Structure formats: C-alpha cells, structure tokens
Amino acid sequence: MAITFIVGVIAIGDYYTTLTAVKDTFTVIKNWGVVLNAFALGLGAVNLFRVHGRRISERKTSDWMFSTWLLFMLVVFAAVGLGTGKFETSNQYQWIYNTIYLPITSTMYSSLCFYMSYGAYKILRARNIDAFLLFFTAVFVILGNTPIFPAYVPGFFHFREWIFKVLVGGGYRGIRIGIGIGAVVLGIRTLLGLESGYLGRR
Amino acid sequence: MSAWEKLTALPREIVLALVLIAMIIPTLKPLGLPLMIGTMSKDWYNTVDAQPEGSIVLFDIGFGGGGYPSLGPATIASFHQFFEKNLKLIIMATQVEGSMMYPLIMEAVKPETNYGVVYGEDYVFIGYIAGTQTAMAGVLGNLPAIVSVDYKGTPIGQIPLLKDVKGADDFDLVAYITTSGDVSEGWVYQAYSAYKKDVVGGFLSMMTPTMKPYYDTGQLLGVLDGVKGAADMEFLTKHPGDAIKSSDVLSFSQTLVVIFIIIGNIAYFGAKGAKREDS
DSSP: HHHHHHHHHHHHHHOOOOHHHHHHHHHHHHHHHHHHHHHHHHHHHHHHHHHHHHHHHHSSTTTTHHHHHHHHHHHHHHHHHHSSSGGSHHHHHHHHHHIHHHHHHHHHHOOOOOHHHHHHHOOOOOOHHHHHHHHHHHHHHHHHHHHHHHHHOHHHHHHHHHHHIIIHHHHHHHHHHHHHHHHHHHHHHHHTOOOGGGTTTO | OOOOHHHHHHOHHHHHHHHHHHHHHHHHHHOOOOOOOOOOHHHHHHHHHTSOOEEEEEEEEEOOOOTTTHHHHHHHHHHHHHTTTTTTEEEEEESSTHHHHHHHHHHOOHHHHHHOOTTTEEEEEEEEEETTTHHHHHHHHHHHOOOOOTTTTTTTGGGGTTTTSGGGGOOOOOEEEEEOOHHHHHIIIIIIIOOOOEEEEEOOOGGHHHHHHHHHTTSSSSSEEHHHHHHHHHTTTOOOHHHHHHHHHHHHHHHHHHHHHHHHHHHHHHHHHHHHHHH
C-alpha cells in the first residue's frame, strides 16, 4: 500500500510538475513497469503449462488433444526462437509464424463476419419500439459504411456521420465522463489505502 | 409452417453459403465499384501531407495477425505516404505481434527500393515494448531510458535517426493503427492530453463509434476506419492494394446482410399478420 502511494504521488507529480528529480524518478518507475509487463508474459507462458499440463494429465474431456497441440507449438516457437537466438528477426521464426499462425488467426477473425451476418438476420427485427430503433440505426450505419451506397447516394454517409456524431458521440461522452470521474475517485481511494482489492483483499 | 414463417427461419447454412458466394464473386472478379472518400481518411492524409519534409513521425503497429487483413493495407498505404513525403519514421509496437507485422509491411512497401531511404537514417523499428500505456508514456517521456536497442539489436546510440530523439518534443506527429481499445485511447491520453501532440489513429470499423468522439473534438486529427479507411488511403496515396479490392467484397456482402435484415423483418410481420388472420 505504501508502494502504491509513493508511486501514485510520483506519477501525479510527473504530470503536473516540471521538476527534473520527479521526472527522472518516474522514468525509472516506467522502466520497471515495462520490465514487469514483459515478465508477466513469461509468467503467462508458465501458467499455460500449468493449466494445460493438468488438463492433459487428467484427460477428463476431449480438449486435452488441443492442449497438447498448444503446448507443442509453444515449445516449437520457443525452441526456434532460442535456437536461432534472434526470435522474431530470424527467418525460421518468421516462416513458422507466417505459414501457420498468421493464416489461422486471420481465418478465425474473418469467420466472425459469417456469424455477424446470420446474427443480424435473426436478431435485427422490429419487434417493439426499442428493437425498431436498433434496426433503423443498424441498417443506416451499414448502408453508410458500405462503399457502394455512399458513392451513389452521399446522404447515406452523412446520415451515418450524424448518427456517430450526435447520437453515439453524445451518449459515449456521457459514459466516458462517468468512467473518468469513477477512475479519479478510485485513484484517490487507492492512494489513500481505502481500496485494497488489487492486493487480493476484500 | 407457412411461407412467411419459413422465411423468418432460413437455415443457417443457406445464409452463410450466400454470404460466402457474395464474397467469392468480387474476389475472383473485382468489379471496381465506386468509392466515396471519407472525411476522416482525408483528414489523416492531409495531416500527414501538411508535415514539413524531415518531420519525425512516431508510428505504432498495434495489431497482430488477426487484424492484419483489415489494418495491414492501411498501414502499408500510410507508410507509402510517409516515405513519399520524406518524413522520418520511428516505428514501435505496443502489441506483441506487432514485431511480426513489421517485416510483412516492409516487404510490401519496400522503402529502400521504392524510395531510396536507409534503415537507421530515415526509419527505424524499435520493436515491441511491453506495458501498452506505460510503454507509450515511456517512449514519449524519455525514449533512450526505455529503449536500449532496436529490432535488429543495434544500440540506439549507434542509430543516426535516434541520436537526437529524446521524447515527445522531438516527435512532430504520432500515428497508430491498432485493433486494441486500450492502445487507441491510450495514444489520445498519452500523446494528446499529456503533450498536446498531433495524433492520427487507425482502427477497426467496429471501434469507430467509441473513437469518433475524439476525432470530433480534434484530439485525433484524422482517422482510418477499418478496411474502408484503408481503401480511401490507398486511393489517396495512389497505391491501390488489398483494401480497394476488399471494397467490392464489402459492398457485396454488406448489401446482402441488409437484404437479409429486410427479408427477416418483412417475413416477421407477414407471419404475424397471417397468425392474426388465422385466429
């Protein structure tokens, strides 16, 4: 809690003052932050081994095969990276990434469009006034976002812009201001030691 | 089951097959359907275009393989503009996979061949920096304190472009393209709010509603809005690529989605009317 307070005060000092000592200290803290974040990635890998290793050893569901494949590829990537000593700059590492991971992840993401198309067909029905407003807005946003429609009828584009600027912008600003005020309050409470959830306490 | 009811519950396989066909046709035979250049993309282009020669741009590759089909073309088109304008480019990645995207992008742009620029003098890649907003604050606050070597392992003291770059004051423009909400809002907070830097941002179309308020207030000077923004950028920079080709696919598939939505509603009300008549 004392560490949180000290780091928090230095961070605030860095933003609101031009004192070199504060700025230099905060630079060191930011460095620690970057190192800790990088370390967290390593910790994530260890955790993957723990969780999936247990799943493989227990074999309660058929998922264990996917867990095996996951850990196998994790080892392959790490071995190639360590073996070449260059990780992402090595041709071998890039080859594995570009020929295996890249197509899979692109396909996974692209497949969303099929589910969204079917979801739009099933869900966007004007069953009541709320659903009608959603249907109306969705259709005009899609029309404004589809290259061919605004090219022939620029009004579609301008109407989409109006929806984004007035309806979405107004609502979203309200949400963001609320979140901002909440974050300030949470920050103050954390600095004062009134919030200790991040330490695993209730 | 009446005809109306059947229309309200078309089998998923039929809907998905038609969407697939609507994608395959323009992919195999691009039609070159017209395109209206959006104001947000124009503003990105004009903001970069207004930078004097030799200005330093900090660019963040904030996406990985999943975002590459949508955002890769926008990044490639943007890099063409940066190099054509003789801007100096410091590239970083706030997403782990960003450093894997860098070679793909450079392979498409070919800066040495196409623009005669030199790595280390005209552009440099400082690699992935962990911590997202901490990384942004670090690079803008004191770059040499956060980054010791570039992507190739060269100490930054030996890189001519980075010799005089200390932090935010040395960057004329901050640009990013990302799939992450934290990254897209993070640059507004860290670069605009903290240092009043000029910022332009590119992201997925579905993120536009949440990011557009920053554009409307001038915190973002330009926006590349998904594949549509990328297609605009390819048109503006006169480097047609995958995004312009994808525009036809977007036009076809999204038109089909609108048709399905309309069919669903007509059928829904038809079925409702038929039920009322029966009772």
